[in-house]
Amino acid sequence: MAGLAAVVTPASAELNIDISQGTVQPLPIAIPDFVGGGDTAQLGRDIAGVVSADLKRSGLFATLDPASFIDRAINPNALPNFQNWRVINAQALVTGAITRAPDGRLQADFRLWDVFAGQQLTGQQFFTTPENWRRVAHIIADAIYERLTGEKGYFDTRIVFVDESGPKSARVKRLAIMDQDGANVRYLTKGQDLVLTPRFSPTTQEITYMSFGNSDPRVYLLNIETGQREVVGNFPNMTFSPRFSPDGQRVVMSLEQGGNANIYAMDLRSRATTRLTDAAAIDTSPSYSPDGARIVFESDRGGNQQLYVMSAGGGPAQRISFGQGRYSTPVWSPRGDLIAFTKQMGGRFAIGVMRPDGSGERILTEGYHNEGPTWAPNGRVIMFFRETGGQTGGPQLWSVDLTGRNELRIPTPSFGSDPAWSPLLN
Amino acid sequence: MTSIASKSSLSRAAIAFGLALLAAACAKSPSELDSSLAGSANAGIGAASPGSAQDFVVNVGDRVFYETDSSSLTxxxxxxxxxxxxxxxxxxxxxxxxxxxxxxxxxxxYNLALGARRAKAAYDYLVSRGVSPQRVKTISFGKERPVALCNEDSCWAQNRRAVTVLNNAGS
Known part of the structure; x- marks a missing residue:
């Protein structure tokens, strides 16, 4: 959508954020309103506001109060007066302009400056339709994040989740999709059928999820642009807990058979199904490694829920979780270096990570009920749902850094559960 | 023989009714989802004519309960x-x-699978007692349809259940 042209090559400046360390001092950054004229003046303010909110919520940036700014709304094509930013202790400065191109599209220009070196770090120009202004803001925030951290951002992404309304005993659950910051909520189902565990395709505009309809509960595919829906596979019993392979060509899921659950993969082109586990146990929550070679899943074959890793083609599985408690809902990081999970211990539910060989377990958040982690595409942030108990309790979406810091609630219109983070859209 | 059976049913009716009251009190909202029980809640206790859905729920008992994380029948x-x-x-x-x-x-x-396992345990037992497998279907709702909503084990225990729902009760 947003055609982009990098207009300036980055200079060799030293300003950066090292996010490989456990604690990060947020980088002070000034983001004055983008310059606009006429009908783009408000958009200039709104876009700067979304860029600022994205960066602030990452926990890596301290966005400075605009009231402290000496200069306002700076033309990005002019050299800033760096001294006026140094005195308010800004280390980075973002300037931008929104103009209307002759064909009616918006033109967005921005530049990122190193205030103390007095140098430009990056600058880009985008053209887009006016309705896409929030995406332009997210793309700019991603560019700033990437330039200053050396890692891809995650702001131009979406979340698919389950919107929950009505009394706890008769919850109405609808599939919903929104931007990662909670904006632009759109409902994908109407609530007649109970729907659970939606997951994004890494390659297409599709999600896979589980739905109760008139017959047995089944795994479905849904095209989020056309609304077209189909059952995945032709299985005799309940199928559940689906997830795509990294190439988007397969769906892996559980099939219930006689009180046991085993893991199957279906090739979406050939429709061929392969049985991957064969245990008198509950094998579920399969998740591929990003190279597609292995699958992590949970099984109670050893007595209670623990994590196992096997080849993507099935065969012997290695148990990787050995701590106290029960481990479930494993999800492989997009970077491949970690597996996130839910852990139950002492009547409480935590979200944690461990390496794929089971070493290095760390709990990121813990409490009455935290469940169902999903990774930001850069593998730095995990979203999950947190449930409060009792008659009026319900789930809400939260995120936490890989460091265990920066817990944030993700706004949703009602209760929300089962989040899944999309790949980067741009 | 009929009179003996009906006598023992009476005491069970009292127990089943008491349990339903307990669930309603805990939930503070008698929105029982299982349609057969909802029917029985509206009907008076004396209205359970033999062979009716109310008879099944009130005099026989339509549900069994399980220990935490278990599918073993008690x-x-x-x-x-x-x-x-x-x-x-x-x-x-x-x-x-x-x-x-x-x-x-x-x-x-996991709870979807656990619910299926509980339904299967009840299915196997009914079949072992002579009910034709063709008459019994199973489905799991996992943790999606609690009937008791308080935040303690007295409620959670009522939710760990397998409910036998009559399909053609209206006919």
Whole structure:
């Protein structure tokens, strides 16, 4: 959508954020309103506001109060007066302009400056339709994040989740999709059928999820642009807990058979199904490694829920979780270096990570009920749902850094559960 | 023989009714989802004519309960299923769906499988007591349909259940 042209090559400046360390001092950054004229003046303010909110919520940036700014709304094509930013202790400065191109599209220009070196770090120009202004803001925030951290951002992404309304005993659950910051909520189902565990395709505009309809509960595919829906596979019993392979060509899921659950993969082109586990146990929550070679899943074959890793083609599985408690809902990081999970211990539910060989377990958040982690595409942030108990309790979406810091609630219109983070859209 | 059976049913009716009251008090919202029980809640206790859905729910007992993370039938569960099998042999016009449920203190995917395992345990027992497998379907709702909503084990215990729902109760 947003055609982009990098207009300036980055200079060799030293300003950066090292996010490989456990604690990060947020980088002070000034983001004055983008310059606009006429009908783009408000958009200039709104876009700067979304860029600022994205960066602030990452926990890596301290966005400075605009009231402290000496200069306002700076033309990005002019050299800033760096001294006026140094005195308010800004280390980075973002300037931008929104103009209307002759064909009616918006033109967005921005530049990122190193205030103390007095140098430009990056600058880009985008053209887009006016309705896409929030995406332009997210793309700019991603560019700033990437330039200053050396890692891809995650702001131009979406979340698919389950919107929950009505009394706890008769919850109405609808599939919903929104931007990662909670904006632009759109409902994908109407609530007649109970729907659970939606997951994004890494390659297409599709999600896979589980739905109760008139017959047995089944795994479905849904095209989020056309609304077209189909059952995945032709299985005799309940199928559940689906997830795509990294190439988007397969769906892996559980099939219930006689009180046991085993893991199957279906090739979406050939429709061929392969049985991957064969245990008198509950094998579920399969998740591929990003190279597609292995699958992590949970099984109670050893007595209670623990994590196992096997080849993507099935065969012997290695148990990787050995701590106290029960481990479930494993999800492989997009970077491949970690597996996130839910852990139950002492009547409480935590979200944690461990390496794929089971070493290095760390709990990121813990409490009455935290469940169902999903990774930001850069593998730095995990979203999950947190449930409060009792008659009026319900789930809400939260995120936490890989460091265990920066817990944030993700706004949703009602209760929300089962989040899944999309790949980067741009 | 008939009179003995009906006498013992009376005391069970009192127990079943008491349990329903307890659930309603805990939930503070008697929005029981299982349609057969909702029907019985509206009907008076004396309205359970033999062979009716109310008769099944009130006098036989439509549900069995499980320990945490277990699908093993308890002694109470087995005797409830014994009565269900006997009742179903008297009223062969019914088919049933066994709905397996879990409490909220587990993860979603596992609870779907656990509910299925509980339904299967009840299914196996009914079949072992002579109910034709063709008359029994199973489905799991995992933790998605609690009936008791308080935040303690007295409620969670009521949610760890398999409910035998009569399919053609209206006909």
């Amino acid at each position: 002694a109470d569960g087995r005797s409830t299923l014994d009565r269900q099998a006997q009742w179903l042999s008297l009223y062969p016009r019914y088919t049933v769906t066994l709905e397996g449920h879990a409490d909220e203190r587990g993860t979603r995917e």
